[in-house]
Amino acid sequence: MPELPEVETLRSGLSSRIIGKKIKDLIVLNDNSFLNYKKDSKHLIGSFINGVDRRAKLLIIKLSTNYNLFVHLKMTGQLVFVGKKRFGAGHPNDSFVGRLPDKSTRVEIIFDDGSKLYFNDQRKFGWMRIIADEDIKSFTFLNKLGPEPLEKEFTFDIFKSRIFKHPNANIKAVLLNQEVIAGIGNIYADESLWGAKIHPSSKVGNIAIAKLKNLYKEIIYILNLSIQKGGSSNRNYVNADGKKGSFTEFARVFRREKMECPRCSTIIIKIRVAGRGTHICPKCQKL
DNA sequence: CACTTGACCTGTCCGC
DNA sequence: TGCGGACAGGTCAAGT
Numbered sequence: 001m002p003e004l005p006e007v008e009t010l011r012s013g014l015s016s017r018i019i020g021k022k023i024k025d026l027i028v029l030n031d032n033s034f035l036n037y038k039k040d041s042k043h044l045i046g047s048f049i050n051g052v053d054r055r056a057k058l059l060i061i062k063l064s065t066n067y068n069l070f071v072h073l074k075m076t077g078q079l080v081f082v083g084k085k086r087f088g089a090g091h092p093n094d095s096f097v098g099r100l101p102d103k104s105t106r107v108e109i110i111f112d113d114g115s116k117l118y119f120n121d122q123r124k125f126g127w128m129r130i131i132a133d134e135d136i137k138s139f140t141f142l143n144k145l146g147p148e149p150l151e152k153e154f155t156f157d158i159f160k161s162r163i164f165k166h167p168n169a170n171i172k173a174v175l176l177n178q179e180v181i182a183g184i185g186n187i188y189a190d191e192s193l194w195g196a197k198i199h200p201s202s203k204v205g206n207i208a209i210a211k212l213k214n215l216y217k218e219i220i221y222i223l224n225l226s227i228q229k230g231g232s233s234n235r236n237y238v239n240a241d242g243k244k245g246s247f248t249e250f251a252r253v254f255r256r257e258k259m260e261c262p263r264c265s266t267i268i269i270k271i272r273v274a275g276r277g278t279h280i281c282p283k284c285q286k287l
Numbered sequence: 288c289a290c291t292t293g294a295c296c297t298g299t300c301c302g303c
Numbered sequence: 304t305g306c307g308g309a310c311a312g313g314t315c316a317a318g319t
Binding site: 074075076104121122123124125166168169170173274275 | 289290291292293295296297298
């Protein structure tokens with residue numbers, strides 16, 4: 001699902017629902033969805049949830065045992081909390097509109113009050129694993145990540161110097177590279193490039209500084225806007241309540257091929273850049 | 288080394 | 304309606 005705004009929405013939703021709860025049991029329905037769980041589940045079962053953090057697109061659930069549950073949702077992962085009280089599908093007081101587990105459920109975490117956290121993942125790319133506090137700093141995935149774009153330390157100078165390390169790559173590939181900036185994915189790459197009027201295939205070294213400045217501003221603007229809207233609503237993404245966000249209604253190019261550019265009314269087209277489906281206005285975004 | 292492409296999986300959609 | 308192929312919000316390994 002999930003890029004930075006979706007994972008952030010999920011993080012805040014989970015925070016208010018699971019912090020303080022005690023984990024009673026673990027059911028793993030697909031072995032590869034929870035790495036080393038047979039060895040590590042003892043650090044999970046019986047522990048309390050102390051906090052829910054995020055780094056890039058990775059969720060870090062802090063346990064009272066000095067261990068952490070790492071969750072990466074990749075393309076289709078969902079974490080859905082279902083409270084102990086059920087009112088029936090569609091009831092406004094029911095947290096989840098569907099019935100779980102379903103055939104995409106890979107892991108169930110059961111709390112001692114009877115509530116549950118379901119890890120659903122249609123394509124099985126996502127993963128959960130337990131990492132000890134002292135091993136976090138040597139965890140390769142975290143080590144390599146670039147800066148968080150919504151932190152105030154992320155200045156334009158930092159942005160510029162980091163992307164200029166890849167002068168011959170196209171700008172979209174660089175935005176998607178988590179080692180350069182953390183958290184941007186296919187939706188927000190397309191949206192921010194449209195906002196800055198930059199063609200996604202532009203070589204980084206060929207882009208005017210004024211346009212890069214606009215891109216920097218667009219990235220921050222669009223990520224904040226999406227968080228405000230509760231993330232996107234495409235395909236598999238749902239929040240901690242199993243509900244969709246509304247950002248995609250505000251998207252200006254993403255999945256809007258054959259529709260009009262909101263800026264100049266030219267028909268938006270879909271191309272392929274960096275191996276990904278890419279949406280552009282051919283008039284606003286020229287090479 | 289810098290950069291690009293393919294593989295990982297399951298499900299859905301589109302054209303014939 | 305059935306079938307084949309392309310494609311889906313990410314990341315890593317293998318390729319050029």
